[in-house]
Amino acid sequence: MADGKRQKFxxxxxxxxxxxxESARRRLLVDRFAQVASLAGYDEMTPPLVEDLDVFRRVGDATDVVTKEMYDFVDRDGSRIALRPEMTAGVVRAFVQHNPLVPWKVWYSGTNFRHERPQKGRYRMFDQLGVEVLGVDDPDLDVEVIALAADFFGNVGLNDVTLLVNSLGEQGDRQAYTEALRAYFESNIDGLSEASRETLKRNPLRVLDSKRGEDRALVAAAPNIDEFLSDAARGHFDRVLAGLDSLDIAYERTPRLVRGLDYYRRTTFEFTSGALDSAQNAVGGGGRYDGLSEAMGGSPTDGIGFALGVDRILLAADAEGAFPAPESSVDTFVVDMVDGTHALAITHELRRAGISSERRFGGGSVKAQMRSADRSGARFALIVGEDEVAEGTVTLRPMRGIASDGEQRRxxxxxxxxxxxxxxxxEHRGDQ
RNA sequence: GUGGCCGUAGCUCAGCCCGGUUAGAGCGCCAGGUUGUGGUCCUGGAUGUCGGGGGUUCAAAUCCCCUCGGUCACCCCA
Structure with missing residues (x-):
């Protein structure tokens, strides 16, 4: 810096x-998700981290995610681009661009950015895991997708998770419902909080989400989406619920569930964790978004998907005492009391043979090296001293695991x- | 984006209200006890821009202002 003082970033x-x-734990979580998704026939896909700003604008201009929270900037060539605030838009854009065979079933994991005020479970840079399926209208797919997420939570050991489901109806139903809500809230405007009056202008649906005490009574008595569902939407939704029942997947029917992104149609769902007592208790959510493909310039294509929050899943796992971070350990630790050349050679040799091996750098007393060996979690210490070198051996000392009661030997x-x-x-076979 | 609370060693925290000797504890870390052997125990040791900047004062970790970060609620959402 100008004043010569060192700046600590x-x-x-x-x-x-x-x-x-934590890093290993995240990797493991993604691996688990990959397993569950590929078992169901999903392929991984990786959309770019940055897209044309308009790709994300298609997600909806009444959502804060797009209007207030995007990291958008002008590129060197003057074009407007943005860091992705969510994954669906990019995936659908990719679908339209490559026109793959349908059904197109993909899963992804990746980082998103949203410029919000950070809080626990809500960060400006956060990871999501998710799936998207394009080209299938069948309600059984809705069930498959929801079941996949539910299974994943179970797989990770999360038990205190509740599935909330709702249907927003076809596009026309959603519009009619929105108008009904607008009319309802406007005629009761006096009972609405200041903030909700603002929300009402932008997106009446969102008023249902208000957590303010003043709004509660009015929201509770608001029109119900069920009265606005077309027969087709109704039929689709009933099939979805029946499918969930048949798979014994518990759910809560929540007519007030209004998802944040504007593109949702028909089936919408959310997973909340009872272990997360904060306002950030949604560990995942998704739904149908028939119509997004068209918005991206493609032909009309049905779509459905979900996104799960990695950070929140891990937070919930912490609260439930589930999915602990894997212990990092090595198979062997080489203690070199001669000059370090043996540690260098042996670790290299073992690693090439597929056996993990660590050592201490900068020497140190045997005691210090052994302490490092212990801390490394190594199952075996390999000790090399003058005596061993002279007779062409190394001392093998069991440190932990089944072999730890054994004596050390050369x-x-x-x-x-x-x-x-x-x-x-x-040891792996469970022998002595 | 709005409001509240918080910010002291690597970690968890005491000290701050009622300014005043070299800023403490536990855990961790390092070394020795055991000159070729870890995990327990004993002994000793190191470590802090007291988040940062400015101000008040003879004197600031302690008071005031600004700022950065975290956290909680709203908002939003994963």
């Missing part, structure tokens, strides 16, 4: 570094990898 607001062991220097491999295999 820190991550930008709402953006966090993910260090071990093994030929040239058969270390084979010896370790054998021990780990027998």
């Amino acid at each position: 820190q991550a930008l607001r709402g953006m966090r570094d993910v260090l071990a062991p 093994i030929p220097r040239h058969s270390i990898a084979g010896e370790i491999r054998g021990l780990m295999d027998s």
Whole structure:
């Protein structure tokens, strides 16, 4: 800096570094999701982190995500681009661009950006896992998609999760309902909070989401979506509910559930965690968005999908004591009391043989090296001193695991990898 | 974006209200006890721009202002 004083930087607001062991836990969570999704026939896809600003605008201009929270900027060539605030828009844009065979079933994991005031469970940079399916109108698909998410939560060990479902009807139904709400709230405007009056101008549906006490009574008595569903929408929704019942997937029918993004039609759903007692208790949500493809310039195509919040899932897992971070450990730790050249050679050798191996740098007493070995979580310590070098051996000392009661012994220097491999295999089989 | 609360060693926190010797504790870390052996125990040790900047004062971690960050509610949503 100008004054010569050293500036200590820190991550930008709402953006966090993910260090071990959290980093390993996240990787594991994504792996789990990949498993569950691929079991159901979904392929991974990775849309760009940045898109033309208009791609995201198609998501809806009445949502804060698009109007107030986007990281948009002017590129060097003058075009307006933006960091993705969610994944669906990019996926649908990709669908329109590549015109793949339908049904197109994809899953994704990735980072999104939203310029909001950070809070626990709400960050400016956050990861989502999700799926999207394009080209299928069948209500059974809605069930498959919801079941996939529900199974994933179960797989991760989250038990205190509630599924909320609703139908917003066809586009016309949704519009009619919106108008009915507008009329209703306008005729009762005096009972509405200041903030909700503002919301009413932009998006009457959103008023249903108000958490202000003053609005509660009015919201409770508001028109119900059920009265506005067309026969087709009604029939579709009934099939979805019947499907959920048949799979024993518990749900709560919530006519007031209004999802944030404007593109939702018909089936909408949300998963909330009872373990998260904050206002940020939604761990995932999604629904049908028939019509988005057209908005992106493609032909009319049915679509459905969901996005799950990685940060919130992990927070909920913490609260439930589920899905702990995997312990990081190595198979072997080399203690070199000679000059370090043995540690260098042996770790290299073992790693090439597929056996993980660590060592301490900068030497240190045997005691210090052993302490490092212990901390590394290594199952075996390989100790090399003058004596071992002289007789062409290394000392193999069991540190933990099934083998930890065994005595340490010397093994030929040239058969270390084979010896370790054998021990780990027998341990894996549950032998002595 | 609006309002409230908080910010002291790597971590969890005491001290701040009622300014005043070298700013503390536990855990962790390092070393020694055991000159070739971890995890327990004992002994010793290191570590802080008291979030940052400015102000008041003889004197500020303690008071005031600004700012940055976290957190809670609203809002929004994953």
